[in-house]
Amino acid sequence: MPHPLKQANLADVASHRLAHSIVTGELAQGQKLNEAELAERFGMGRGPLREALRHLEGLRLVKRIPNAGTRVVVLDRKTRSDIYAVREVLEGMACRIAAIQMTDEEINQLSQLLDRHEKQIAELGGIYSQSEGDLDFHYRIVLGSRNEMLIDMLGVEQYQLLRMCRYHTSRDALRTYPALKQHRQIVEALAQRDGELAEMLMRRHIQGAWRSISEAVNQEET
Amino acid sequence: MPHPLKQANLADVASHRLAHSIVTGELAQGQKLNEAELAERFGMGRGPLREALRHLEGLRLVKRIPNAGTRVVVLDRKTRSDIYAVREVLEGMACRIAAIQMTDEEINQLSQLLDRHEKQIAELGGIYSQSEGDLDFHYRIVLGSRNEMLIDMLGVEQYQLLRMCRYHTSRDALRTYPALKQHRQIVEALAQRDGELAEMLMRRHIQGAWRSISEAVNQEET
DNA sequence: TTTCTTCCAATTGTCGACAACTTCGTGAAA
DNA sequence: TTTCACGAAGTTGTCGACAATTGGAAGAAA
Numbered sequence: 001m002p003h004p005l006k007q008a009n010l011a012d013v014a015s016h017r018l019a020h021s022i023v024t025g026e027l028a029q030g031q032k033l034n035e036a037e038l039a040e041r042f043g044m045g046r047g048p049l050r051e052a053l054r055h056l057e058g059l060r061l062v063k064r065i066p067n068a069g070t071r072v073v074v075l076d077r078k079t080r081s082d083i084y085a086v087r088e089v090l091e092g093m094a095c096r097i098a099a100i101q102m103t104d105e106e107i108n109q110l111s112q113l114l115d116r117h118e119k120q121i122a123e124l125g126g127i128y129s130q131s132e133g134d135l136d137f138h139y140r141i142v143l144g145s146r147n148e149m150l151i152d153m154l155g156v157e158q159y160q161l162l163r164m165c166r167y168h169t170s171r172d173a174l175r176t177y178p179a180l181k182q183h184r185q186i187v188e189a190l191a192q193r194d195g196e197l198a199e200m201l202m203r204r205h206i207q208g209a210w211r212s213i214s215e216a217v218n219q220e221e222t
Numbered sequence: 223m224p225h226p227l228k229q230a231n232l233a234d235v236a237s238h239r240l241a242h243s244i245v246t247g248e249l250a251q252g253q254k255l256n257e258a259e260l261a262e263r264f265g266m267g268r269g270p271l272r273e274a275l276r277h278l279e280g281l282r283l284v285k286r287i288p289n290a291g292t293r294v295v296v297l298d299r300k301t302r303s304d305i306y307a308v309r310e311v312l313e314g315m316a317c318r319i320a321a322i323q324m325t326d327e328e329i330n331q332l333s334q335l336l337d338r339h340e341k342q343i344a345e346l347g348g349i350y351s352q353s354e355g356d357l358d359f360h361y362r363i364v365l366g367s368r369n370e371m372l373i374d375m376l377g378v379e380q381y382q383l384l385r386m387c388r389y390h391t392s393r394d395a396l397r398t399y400p401a402l403k404q405h406r407q408i409v410e411a412l413a414q415r416d417g418e419l420a421e422m423l424m425r426r427h428i429q430g431a432w433r434s435i436s437e438a439v440n441q442e443e444t
Numbered sequence: 445t446t447t448c449t450t451c452c453a454a455t456t457g458t459c460g461a462c463a464a465c466t467t468c469g470t471g472a473a474a
Numbered sequence: 475t476t477t478c479a480c481g482a483a484g485t486t487g488t489c490g491a492c493a494a495t496t497g498g499a500a501g502a503a504a
Contacts, residue, residue, distance in 0.1 A: 009289070
């Protein structure tokens with residue numbers, strides 16, 4: 001995740017802080033967001049805060065109803081399913097194009113990233129997907145597609161929603177070694193410049209992640 | 223007070239008017255958007271206008287640079303290409319799912335819509351894609367996917383960008399009869415509940431549209 | 445002339461106050 | 475009791491003024 005350079009206006013600051021609070025569940029789903037209260041908490045006027053809310057609305061993290069306030073989005077099962085379905089298609093697309101567009105150097109770095117992940121898993125005992133490392137892997141491939149629209153959609157927009165999906169799922173349910181192995185397979189397909197295979201592997205990978213999350217939630221809820 | 227007619231706040235009004243001006247080219251690509259000037263033209267304060275700009279930024283119709291103003295997005299060839307590539311994948315996905323999810327009734331209405339289009343073409347002599355009717359066709363299928371994320375992305379977000387792409391292309395370059403015929407094929411695939419075929423046809427249809435626009439622009443530019 | 449520095453006007457960023465609207469509790473009428 | 479109207483409190487929508495920053499013009503140095 002690129003760091004928000006120090007020179008940010010208050011609206012962007014509020015946007016980042018709110019996004020974080022929403023993703024981590026500090027602000028409950030469906031919770032009403034009071035402008036005056038938040039503005040005071042952040043030490044700013046309501047103007048910048050309102051701009052931040054407009055921005056978050058674009059990121060689909062909140063839902064605004066005119067004259068009736070803003071609420072944190074509610075991620076029900078259907079919504080999560082929809083998110084993963086779209087993500088599967090878009091990341092699959094990114095993978096297919098990345099197999100053509102990425103440089104050898106980039107693919108090498110991707111492989112090295114997985115080495116670090118493997119070491120991390122061994123040391124920390126299985127904390128992988130939960131660490132943002134997994135998202136980093138996916139994001140690098142998205143960048144490799146060279147498609148600005150795709151990069152924006154997956155990197156900025158869906159990124160937060162996805163983190164939110166995960167955060168609200170049991171912490172350790174996400175399969176680590178299987179995921180790492182699948183990542184390795186994807187990198188190999190990329191290295192062989194086999195876009196179709198890379199796309200297929202990525203789609204399966206995401207389907208697997210969805211199944212994993214879906215089952216975990218099914219056990220938790222009711 | 224039986225009718226809760228349009229009770230839009232000023233920010234939404236400004237957002238719509240600006241979006242229209244941008245899509246139609248009334249505001250040139252890359253043009254600087256002066257907040258004070260626009261606020262006065264719309265008869266509102268700068269607060270709501272700034273919120274509107276934040277919203278348009280989310281729609282990718284403008285690009286904002288902190289402390290340096292907001293500019294209309296520039297649709298160069300690469301950007302347009304990226305848009306159509308993403309659209310091809312997403313609409314293909316919508317089509318595949320819609321083949322399962324749409325009701326017989328909805329598919330019937332889709333067919334009737336094409337009948338009306340055909341009549342319109344005959345009467346007006348080939349103005350089809352340019353009329354928003356084409357987008358209506360596509361949007362109905364997107365709705366048929368029942369995927370809220372997809373509906374949002376294609377219906378709200380990409381929709382404006384797409385209209386902008388078209389508007390900045392020669393008015394009559396868009397193939398009418400071929401497009402209509404392809405639409406008919408897609409509806410037939412949907413009626414047969416053949417998602418894979420429907421997806422393939424839709425992707426080809428969009429590829430065709432892209433080629434058509436791309437060539438038209440190549441001839442115009444330089 | 446070219447380039448660098450300085451300063452000023454224009455523009456963006458922010459705030460506090462006020463207006464408009466929603467919501468919800470209270471109480472009167474049926 | 476139920477229903478509806480009314481009003482008060484709280485929240486969102488809007489504006490105008492002021493502070494901070496930027497971009498470029500004017501002028502000095504080479």
